[in-house]
Amino acid sequence: MLEINIADTEFKEIFSDIKNRYLSTANFPKFIIGTGLSIVMGVPGMGKLADELDKNFSSDKNVEYKKYWGECQSMVRNHGLEAALLTISNTKNDFVEKIREITGKFILESDYAVRENILKNSSGFEKLLNYLHKTVSVNKKIIDIMTPNYDLIIETIADKLNLTTTLGFKGNLFQKFDSELLRDPYKYYKKSTAILRIFKPHGSINWINRAGITYQTNDYCYLDKNSNCIEIIAPGSMKFQYGMTHNLLREHREIFNSVITDNESSHAIFIYGYGFNDKQFDTVFENTSKDVIVLTMDIKEEVINRAVCNKNWTLFYKNVIGKTHNTTNLSFMVYKGKQYKIDKNLWDLEEFVELFIGKL
Known part of the structure; x- marks a missing residue:
C-alpha cells in the first residue's frame, strides 16, 4: 500500500481532480447520506x-414479544442489530410492527432533542450544503439527496440555510404527497429558485x-401522541418487501433511481456515512460510469474491491468491517x-469540507 501526505505535490494534483470531478458545477454531485450523519449530529x-x-x-407490557426478542439477542451481541433483524421470519408481522413503532x-x-444544538452550531454538512447552494447550476438549481435516515437533520439544516426543500408534499398542517412535485419541482416553483429535493425511501419521522x-x-405534539402511526420501514427482513409495495416509498425510490442513473445528466455520486446495506440501491452502483466518491468511517471490503477495479471511484475510510480496528492516526484512500495510507481523516466530513471547501 502506498503512503501520501496532503502536503505532498502528488496530493495537490489529486486535490484538484477531486474538486473537479466531485464538487464542480459542471459535474454537480447527487448525494446519498447514511446514518453516519445522524450519529455525528447526536x-x-x-x-x-x-x-x-x-x-x-x-x-x-410487551411480554408477548419477549420470546421473539430473546431469539435475536445473541445475534445482536455478536453481529449487530441490523444483521439480527434480518433473521426475523416474515410470518412475525406483529413483532416487526412493534419494532417499527418503538x-x-x-x-x-432523539431528533427533537438535538435540534436546538443543530440550529446553534455549524457543521461540516451545513457548510457543504451551503457551498452546493452557491455553486448549483443556474440552468437547473436542484440539489438531490437520498437518505435512508428517518430523522429530520437534513431538513433542519436546510431551514437554517433558508433553502427551499421538497419531499413531494403539498399543503399546510397535513400535507399530501404529489409525485409530480417530487419528479419535476419546477412545475410548482420558479426556475430561479434553488431547491433541495430529498428522497426518503425508508420513510420519515414526520410522515404519519x-x-x-x-x-x-x-x-x-401530534407526532408524539400518534408515534405508533409514524410511516417508516422497520430495519430488518421486511424493509425490502415493504419498500417495494408501499406506493409513496416506492415512488421515492424509483424517482431517485431514475435521477441517479440518468445518462444524459453530467453528475457525480457523493456517498457519505452509508453502509451499503440496501440491495436495491447498491445494484445501481455496480456498473455505473459516473464518478463516485465515498466518505465513511467503516467500509465493507467488497466496496474497496469495487473501487480498486473502477478508477471512477474514490474512497476515504478509517476501518474495514471485520478486520482489526485501525488505532493509528492514519486513514485510507x-x-x-x-x-x-493518508495523514488526514478525510472520511470525516468536517475535515473533508475544511480541506476541499474551506470557510465560506
Whole structure:
C-alpha cells in the first residue's frame, strides 16, 4: 500500500481532480447520506436502538414479544442489530410492527432533542450544503439527496440555510404527497429558485399514516401522541418487501433511481456515512460510469474491491468491517485504483469540507 501526505505535490494534483470531478458545477454531485450523519449530529445509531428495543421487549407490557426478542439477542451481541433483524421470519408481522413503532418514537424523540444544538452550531454538512447552494447550476438549481435516515437533520439544516426543500408534499398542517412535485419541482416553483429535493425511501419521522393515507406534518405534539402511526420501514427482513409495495416509498425510490442513473445528466455520486446495506440501491452502483466518491468511517471490503477495479471511484475510510480496528492516526484512500495510507481523516466530513471547501 502506498503512503501520501496532503502536503505532498502528488496530493495537490489529486486535490484538484477531486474538486473537479466531485464538487464542480459542471459535474454537480447527487448525494446519498447514511446514518453516519445522524450519529455525528447526536441521533443514536443501531447500538442505542438495540438498547431501546431491549428495554421495551424486557418490560411486562410487551411480554408477548419477549420470546421473539430473546431469539435475536445473541445475534445482536455478536453481529449487530441490523444483521439480527434480518433473521426475523416474515410470518412475525406483529413483532416487526412493534419494532417499527418503538423505532419511530425513539428516533422522533432523539431528533427533537438535538435540534436546538443543530440550529446553534455549524457543521461540516451545513457548510457543504451551503457551498452546493452557491455553486448549483443556474440552468437547473436542484440539489438531490437520498437518505435512508428517518430523522429530520437534513431538513433542519436546510431551514437554517433558508433553502427551499421538497419531499413531494403539498399543503399546510397535513400535507399530501404529489409525485409530480417530487419528479419535476419546477412545475410548482420558479426556475430561479434553488431547491433541495430529498428522497426518503425508508420513510420519515414526520410522515404519519391516517386511515391508510400518508401525510407529512411537523406538529411534534401530534407526532408524539400518534408515534405508533409514524410511516417508516422497520430495519430488518421486511424493509425490502415493504419498500417495494408501499406506493409513496416506492415512488421515492424509483424517482431517485431514475435521477441517479440518468445518462444524459453530467453528475457525480457523493456517498457519505452509508453502509451499503440496501440491495436495491447498491445494484445501481455496480456498473455505473459516473464518478463516485465515498466518505465513511467503516467500509465493507467488497466496496474497496469495487473501487480498486473502477478508477471512477474514490474512497476515504478509517476501518474495514471485520478486520482489526485501525488505532493509528492514519486513514485510507482509494484513488484511481490505487490504495493509500493518508495523514488526514478525510472520511470525516468536517475535515473533508475544511480541506476541499474551506470557510465560506
